[in-house]
Structure formats: structure tokens, C-alpha cells
Amino acid sequence: xxxxxxxxxxxxxxxxxxxxxxxxxxxxxxxxxxxxxxxxxxxxxxxxxxxxxxxxxxxxxxxxxxxxxxxxxxxxxxxxxxxxxxxxxxxxxxxxxxxxxxxxxxxxxxxxxxxxxxxxxxxxxxxxxxxxxxxxxxxxxxxxxxxxxxxxxxxxxxxxxxxxxxxxxxxxxxxxxxxxxxxxxxxxxxxxxxxxxxxxxxxxxxxxxxxxxxxxxxxxxxxxxxxxxxxxxxxxxxxxxxxxxxxxxxxxxxxxxxxxxxxxxxxxxxxxxxxxxxxxxxxxxxxxxxxxxxxxxxxxxxxxxxxxxxxxxxxxxxxxxxxxxxxxxxxxxxxxxxxxxxxxxxxxxxxxxxxxxxxxxxxxxxxxxxxxxxxxxxxxxxxxxx
Numbered sequence: 118x119x120x121x122x123x124x125x126x127x128x129x130x131x132x133x134x135x136x137x138x139x140x141x142x143x144x145x146x147x148x149x150x151x152x153x154x155x156x157x158x159x160x161x162x163x164x165x166x167x168x169x170x171x172x173x174x175x176x177x178x179x180x181x182x183x184x185x186x187x188x189x190x191x192x193x194x195x196x197x198x199x200x201x202x203x204x205x206x207x208x209x210x211x212x213x214x215x216x217x218x219x220x221x222x223x224x225x226x227x228x229x230x231x232x233x234x235x236x237x238x239x240x241x242x243x244x245x246x247x248x249x250x251x252x253x254x255x256x257x258x259x260x261x262x263x264x265x266x267x268x269x270x271x272x273x274x275x276x277x278x279x280x281x282x283x284x285x286x287x288x289x290x291x292x293x294x295x296x297x298x299x300x301x302x303x304x305x306x307x308x309x310x311x312x313x314x315x316x317x318x319x320x321x322x323x324x325x326x327x328x329x330x331x332x333x334x335x336x337x338x339x340x341x342x343x344x345x346x347x348x349x350x351x352x353x354x355x356x357x358x359x360x361x362x363x364x365x366x367x368x369x370x371x372x373x374x375x376x377x378x379x380x381x382x383x384x385x386x387x388x389x390x391x392x393x394x395x396x397x398x399x400x401x402x403x404x405x406x407x408x409x410x411x412x413x414x415x416x417x418x419x420x421x422x423x424x425x426x427x428x429x430x431x432x433x434x435x436x437x438x439x440x441x442x443x444x445x446x447x448x449x450x451x452x453x454x455x456x457x458x459x460x461x462x463x464x465x466x467x468x469x470x471x472x473x474x475x476x477x478x479x480x481x482x483x484x485x486x487x488x489x490x491x492x493x494x495x496x497x498x499x500x501x502x503x
Contacts, residue, residue, distance in 0.1 A: 120134035187220050187221070188221075190217075190220060191217045191220050191221050191224065191227070194213050194214070194216050194217035194220075195213075195214070195217055195226065195227065195230070197210075197213045198210045198211075198213035198214045198217070198230065198234075199230075201213060202234060202237075202276075202277050202280075203276060203277070203280065205280060205284070207234060207237060207238045207241060207277075208238065210234055211231070211234050211235070211238065214227060214230055214231045214234060215231070218231060233275070233277065234277070236273075237277045237278065237281055240266055240269065240270070240281060241281055241284060243262060243265075243266055244262070244263065244266055244281075244284055244285055244288050245288070246262070247259040247262050247263065247288060247292065250262070251291065251292060251295050254295070254296075254299055256292055256295065256296040256299075259292050260289070260292055263285060263288060263289045263292065266285055267285060270282060270285070290320050290322060290324075290325065291324075293316055293317065293320065294317070294320070294322075294324055294325055294328050297313050297316055297317060297328055297332075298328055298331075300313060301313060301328070301331060301332060301335065304335075305339065306339065307336045307339050307340050307343070307359060307362045307363050307366075308362055310332055310335060310336045310339070310366065311362065311365060311366060313332050314329060314332045314333070314366050317329055317332075332366065333366050333367050333370070336362075336363045336366050337363055337370060337372060337373060339363070340359050340360050340362065340363035340373060340376070341372070341373075341376060343356075343359045344356040344357075344359045344360050344376060344380060347359065348379075348380055348383060351387060353380060353383070353384035353387065356380045357377065357380055357381070357384070360373055360376055360377045360380065361377070364377070405440050408438075408439065408440075409439040409440060409441055409502055410502070412438065413437065413438060413439035413443055413498075413500055413502070414435050414436070414437065414438065414439075414443065414446055414448075414498040414500055415435065415436045415438045416433060416434075416435055416495050417433075417434040417435060417436045417477060418433055418434040419431075419432075419433040419493065419495055420432045420433060421490075421491075421492060421493045423486055423490075423491075427485060427486050428483045428484065428485055428486060429452075429483065429484045429485075429486040429490035429491075430481070430482070430483045431450060431452075431463075431465070431480075431481070431482045431483070431484075431493045432479070432480070432481045432482075433448070433479065433480055433481075433495065434477055434478070434479050434480075435448065435467055435477065435478055435479075435480070435498065436475070436476070436477045437472040437473065437474055437475060437476050437477070437478075438475075439474065439500075439502065440474060441474065441502050441503055442471065442472065442473050442474060442502075442503040443471075443472045443500045443501065443502065443503065444470055444471045444472070444500070444501045444503055445466065445470065445499075445500060445501045446466065446467040446472060446478060446498060446499070446500045447464050447465070447466055447467075447498065447499040447500070448464060448465050448466075448467060448480050448495060448498055449462065449463075449464045449495070449496050449497045449498065449499070450462070450463060450464070450465075450493045450494060450495045450496055451463075451493065451494045451496055452484075452490050452492070452493050453490075453491060453492040453493070453494065454488060454489045454490060454491055454492075455489050455491035455492075457492070460488050460490060462496070463482065465480045465481070465482045466480065467479060467480045468480070471503070
């Protein structure tokens with residue numbers, strides 16, 4: 118007989134099926150549904166491949182779900198890594214990428230991003246390592262590192278490198294500002310301050326603005342001190358040059374503009390006074406020259422007398438009242454008789470021949486008094502200016 122439940126063959130007296138374990142029919146009669154046991158077994162055989170197929174499908178679905186979950190986690194870590202990298206948190210970004218690579222070790226995008234990020238971190242570390250050189254004022258060495266990194270950046274592109282370029286430029290500015298500050302302490306002329314400000318012309322950070330202000334303030338102080346001293350010595354050109362050099366650093370500086378106006382005013386007043394002085398000197402020189410040429414000799418004394426031998430004597434003294442030495446002084450005079458009648462004109466050279474300024478010389482002539490000479494009158498002089 119056969120089991121009415123599973124169709125397995127069982128003994129006629131069995132109450133339970135050895136296959137399915139269910140209770141058999143007590144009457145021992147076979148159900149109609151199992152009148153043909155061979156056919157029942159044939160109908161159940163097709164269930165096995167279906168069950169196997171279902172198992173494969175379920176397993177595939179579970180595997181797909183597992184890998185999909187891994188891919189989602191990897192995608193999330195990659196997105197997190199990108200966000201961290203773009204916020205300049207490169208080390209944290211690298212950790213996120215390494216966590217993603219642990220799940221997908223051969224993922225090409227992860228591998229490429231990991232390599233790029235390691236390169237960016239290496240470059241950034243080189244840039245940040247210049248801090249010690251800056252502290253030790255090794256500015257040339259620090260700038261050499263920056264130039265080297267910038268050269269390497271020429272072959273790289275992308276958002277991370279663009280961001281890194283900002284870090285490089287910022288560090289370069291820090292080096293320039295630090296070097297400028299160090300040089301500012303040693304410079305004592307306005308002229309030497311001009312290149313310092315020129316080095317900072319492209320930087321607009323707050324630190325750069327502070328250093329620019331320090332340069333301008335020092336230039337102003339130096340210009341005021343130098344220009345004031347030059348002004349006292351009437352060296353107006355140098356004073357104006359000094360102030361103009363300082364104004365080239367900041368053309369609208371009110372104190373320097375006021376100082377320049379003062380210098381120009383005093384320069385104009387001095388030049389006017391100097392022009393007047395020159396004019397007066399020229400006039401005085403002309404007057405002096407005129408006096409030297411027309412009134413250089415002054416008659417100090419004149420004496421005339423007749424001696425016991427019948428000679429009439431004309432003697433006198435003259436003085437050099439010119440501003441230059443004179444020579445070859447010639448005295449002209451007229452002779453008169455005792456009744457005042459004009460007799461003749463005559464002249465005589467003085468002695469000594471050369472007369473210093475303010476010096477005196479004498480002259481002397483004598484005549485046999487056949488015309489009753491009685492009086493002489495000096496009329497003029499001639500001389501040579503030396």
C-alpha cells in the first residue's frame with residue numbers, strides 16, 4: 118500500500134508512514150488520489166529543479182544586496198573623502214579613502230584618488246615645513262622650497278591642487294612679509310624703503326597691510342627728519358627730493374604734503390630774498406665800480422708856498438678811497454697868480470706808485486716863480502685800478 122500523504126510505499130499494517138511520519142488510513146484502503154502510485158511519484162520530481170533554481174535566485178539576490186550595500190558604503194566614503202579634501206582636511210580625507218579601499222581594494226577611482234591625495238599631502242607638508250626656516254630667518258631657503266613646489270604644480274591640475282596653490286601662495290606671502298619685516302629694522306633711508314613696499318604691492322592680507330603701514334610710517338619719520346635738517350641748511354632741492362621719495366610710497370600722506378608745501382614756500386621766499394640780495398649786490402658792485410672809476414682818489418692835503426730862492430712849490434697828499442688797490446695816480450691842478458689870474462694847468466704823479474686800499478701817497482712839484490705864482494687848485498685825478 119502507499120501513504121496517502123506523500124505517496125511512499127508502506128506495509129499494509131503500518132499506522133504511520135516511514136517517510137513523512139503521518140498517520141495512515143485505518144481502513145487500510147488506498148485513497149482514490151493514489152490509485153496509481155507510479156504516476157504520483159512522477160508528478161513530484163519536477164519540484165526539485167524548481168527548488169534549486171529558487172535557492173540560486175535567493176542566493177544571487179542576497180549576494181547582490183550585499184555587494185550593493187558595500188558599493189553604497191564605498192560611495193559614501195568616497196563622497197566624504199572628497200568633501201574633506203575640498204575643505205583642506207587632507208589627512209582625514211585620506212583616512213576615509215583608506216576605509217573605502219579596505220572594502221574595495223581594486224576600485225580604480227579609489228586607487229587614483231588615493232594616489233592623488235598622497236601626492237597633495239606630500240607637497241603640502243613640504244610647504245608647511247618652511248615654518249622652521251621662517252623662524253630662523255632663512256628666507257632664501259624657504260623661498261627655494263616654495264619655488265620648487267610651484268614648479269611641480271605646473272604639471273598638476275584639479276580642485277585639490279587649486280586649493281593647495283592657495284596654501285602655497287599664502288605661505289609665499291608669509292615669507293615675503295617676514296623678510297620685509299626683518300629688513301625694515303635695518304634700513305635708515307627713504308630711498309631704501311621704496312623696494313620694500315614694492316615687494317608687498319600684490320598682497321592685500323591684514324598682515325601685509327600692517328607691514329605696509331609700518332614702512333610708510335618709517336619713511337615719513339625719516340623724510341621729516343632729513344628734510345627738516347636739509348631745510349635748515351637751505352638745501353631745498355635735497356629736501357624736496359627726500360619728501361617726494363616718501364610721497365612715492367603714499368601720495369596722499371597729509372603730513373608729507375604739508376611738509377612739501379612748507380619747503381616750497383621757504384624755497385620761494387629764500388629765492389626771492391636771494392634774488393633781491395643779488396640785485397642789490399649787483400647794484401652795489403655797479404656803484405662801487407662807478408666810484409672806483411670816478412672817485413677813487415681823495416685829496417687829503419694841499420700846500421703851496423714860495424721859498425727863499427724864488428721857487429714856487431706845490432705839495433700834497435692823496436688817499437685811495439676805492440675798494441681796490443690803485444697805481445699810477447696822476448694829479449691835475451691849475452696854477453694862479455697873486456691876483457687870481459689863471460696861469461696854466463699841470464700834473465704830477467704821486468709816490469709811491471702802488472697804493473693799497475685806504476693808503477696814502479704824496480706828490481710834489483716846483484716852479485721858478487717868474488709869473489708870480491701864488492695859488493694852486495687840484496682839479497682832477499687819473500689812476501689805474503688793480
